[in-house]
Amino acid sequence: MRSVSEALTASRRAPLLSILGVVTIAFSLFAFGLFGLVAINIRKALEQVEERVEVRAFLEDSTDIESVAAAMKDIGEFPEVARVEYVSKEQALERARKEMGEFADVFEAGVLPASIEVYLRSGMRDPMTVKSVADRIRTYHFVDDVRYGEEWVEKLYRLRTITTVAGLALGIAFAAVAIIIIGATIRMTVLARAKEISIMRLVGATDMFIRLPFLIDGLVKGVLGGLLALVFVWAANRVVNEYFIQTIFFSREMVFLGVVGGAFMGVLGSLVSVGRHLRRV
Amino acid sequence: MIRLTDVAKEYPRSGTALAQISFQVKKGEFVFLTGPSGSGKTTILKLLYMDDKPNRGEVWVNGVSSTTASGREISRLRRRIGIVFQDFRLLEDRTAEANVRFALEVTGAPKATIRAKVSRALTQVGLASKATSYPRELSGGEQQRVAIARSLINDPFVLIADEPTGNLDERATRGVFQLLRDINSSGTAVIMATHDLDLVRRSNYRTIELNHGRLVFDSAESPLSPRPSDPTMAEVEAAGDTQEKS
Numbered sequence: 103m104r105s106v107s108e109a110l111t112a113s114r115r116a117p118l119l120s121i122l123g124v125v126t127i128a129f130s131l132f133a134f135g136l137f138g139l140v141a142i143n144i145r146k147a148l149e150q151v152e153e154r155v156e157v158r159a160f161l162e163d164s165t166d167i168e169s170v171a172a173a174m175k176d177i178g179e180f181p182e183v184a185r186v187e188y189v190s191k192e193q194a195l196e197r198a199r200k201e202m203g204e205f206a207d208v209f210e211a212g213v214l215p216a217s218i219e220v221y222l223r224s225g226m227r228d229p230m231t232v233k234s235v236a237d238r239i240r241t242y243h244f245v246d247d248v249r250y251g252e253e254w255v256e257k258l259y260r261l262r263t264i265t266t267v268a269g270l271a272l273g274i275a276f277a278a279v280a281i282i283i284i285g286a287t288i289r290m291t292v293l294a295r296a297k298e299i300s301i302m303r304l305v306g307a308t309d310m311f312i313r314l315p316f317l318i319d320g321l322v323k324g325v326l327g328g329l330l331a332l333v334f335v336w337a338a339n340r341v342v343n344e345y346f347i348q349t350i351f352f353s354r355e356m357v358f359l360g361v362v363g364g365a366f367m368g369v370l371g372s373l374v375s376v377g378r379h380l381r382r383v
Numbered sequence: 384m385i386r387l388t389d390v391a392k393e394y395p396r397s398g399t400a401l402a403q404i405s406f407q408v409k410k411g412e413f414v415f416l417t418g419p420s421g422s423g424k425t426t427i428l429k430l431l432y433m434d435d436k437p438n439r440g441e442v443w444v445n446g447v448s449s450t451t452a453s454g455r456e457i458s459r460l461r462r463r464i465g466i467v468f469q470d471f472r473l474l475e476d477r478t479a480e481a482n483v484r485f486a487l488e489v490t491g492a493p494k495a496t497i498r499a500k501v502s503r504a505l506t507q508v509g510l511a512s513k514a515t516s517y518p519r520e521l522s523g524g525e526q527q528r529v530a531i532a533r534s535l536i537n538d539p540f541v542l543i544a545d546e547p548t549g550n551l552d553e554r555a556t557r558g559v560f561q562l563l564r565d566i567n568s569s570g571t572a573v574i575m576a577t578h579d580l581d582l583v584r585r586s587n588y589r590t591i592e593l594n595h596g597r598l599v600f601d602s603a604e605s606p607l608s609p610r611p612s613d614p615t616m617a618e619v620e621a622a623g624d625t626q627e628k629s
């Protein structure tokens with residue numbers, strides 16, 4: 103109780119410093135949150151794209167329907183395969199017309215071959231697995247060609263790896279910046295209260311007693327900064343949603359985790375700073 | 384109660400501040416610590432309230448040893464030591480009363496007792512009527528009384544005063560000194576660093592004199608030569624000079 107009021111007294115004594123502290127924490131977390139938002143949206147997009155990854159086997163015109171059915175049954179039993187669908191020439195034409203709209207007339211019946219579409223189970227859509235499935239399907243003598251957008255799949259995966267690595271690196275960098283800023287804020291508060299602290303020492307206040315208000319100060323600022331950053335990120339997300347593209351927002355758990363992260367940074371920043379500067383007062 | 388045995392203190396840049404210091408202070412004693420500026424008075428007092436540790440030797444204060452004391456023990460010890468300085472060290476943005484109360488608040492004293500203790504301490508130093516004044520509204524002597532009231536708040540067994548009259552005029556000096564005598568006569572030991580030799584000569588208290596970080600005179604050891612300027616001092620001063628050359 104005493105420490106809370108002490109911490110708040112300290113903040114009231116240096117209001118500008120404290121506001122600066124909270125805002126800088128918020129900015130750091132805002133950058134962090136914005137990046138996180140981009141990251142989860144890329145991830146989401148990747149997942150959606152992955153769901154569409156399929157292996158398509160084009161069939162020779164002369165193939166009889168029994169062989170196709172037998173092959174489909176075989177392929178359907180591959181451990182990687184979720185489901186197999188047959189697309190007849192007519193269906194292929196229909197689909198092409200729908201997709202091409204006004205250019206639909208260029209297609210004539212019989213131009214597009216029949217095919218088997220193979221959908222893979224989730225978790226089985228990485229480039230290696232897709233290629234191995236495609237290679238096995240290619241062995242059927244009536245399969246003319248197998249397509250699975252190999253380059254595309256690989257690119258998607260590379261993009262995903264890059265975003266994950268960049269996310270971690272930037273996240274850690276931003277966290278470090280936030281901790282340094284909080285540390286600097288605490289340092290200024292410690293210096294501003296140097297006389298008070300030295301008198302506390304003199305009359306026999308314990309180290310923990312002297313530290314606690316600073317830790318609580320860091321905690322409060324971290325939480326406030328986290329909440330402020332949340333508002334910023336949420337607003338930015340709304341703007342993007344309104345004028346650009348549909349995005350998803352953090353889940354409630356992730357928001358909570360972000361605020362806890364802010365609190366953690368606040369406490370860590372003050373812990374490091376207080377430990378270092380109290381010794382010199 | 385207080386014992387220093389063969390204490391030495393060296394500072395990284397300025398070198399030896401104290402060497403071969405040994406003395407004891409008994410319960411309820413009044414001791415002057417004298418010597419020219421830079422002779423090590425402040426350093427000794429710092430060792431007593433364990434703001435610093437000696438490089439050699441040992442300092443014992445009320446059962447706490449400088450060689451083993453933990454941070455928590457030192458905090459507890461300081462609650463039983465009153466400390467005042469030449470520059471008062473009051474918080475400018477708090478009233479006299481709040482400055483005194485501060486010492487209780489930050490040591491976790493029970494709330495119910497604080498009010499009575501603060502008013503008793505201010506009465507003891509004769510400042511009950513100035514309780515709500517801010518330091519800038521008080522004279523130097525009055526500010527030092529507030530600092531003394533703060534140092535007395537936890538009933539210390541010893542009061543350590545580093546040149547408490549150094550910033551005061553003649554009249555205020557006499558007043559504060561008389562206050563310290565009163566405090567001492569009620570049973571609290573007082574260790575007072577000063578270079579005001581008039582003050583030292585006019586009273587009959589034990590005197591420890593330092594020079595270049597050495598203890599050159601202790602009236603408790605040679606009660607017949609109470610003054611630093613006495614011829615008996617020649618020998619030790621010669622020792623001090625050799626120290627200087629080396």
Ligand SMILES: Nc1ncnc2c1ncn2[C@@H]1O[C@H](COP(=O)(O)OP(=O)(O)O)[C@@H](O)[C@H]1O
Pocket residue numbers: 394395396397399400418419420421422423424425426427
């Ligand atoms: N914190 C310090 N760092 C380095 N040297 C110091 C420090 N404090 C005191 N000294 C040195 O120790 C010696 C004794 O100083 P001090 O105890 O303050 O003397 P006095 O109080 O008798 O004037 C001086 O030479 C001074 O320069």
Ligand SMILES: [Mg+2]
Pocket residue numbers: 424425426545
């Ligand atoms: Mg001094």
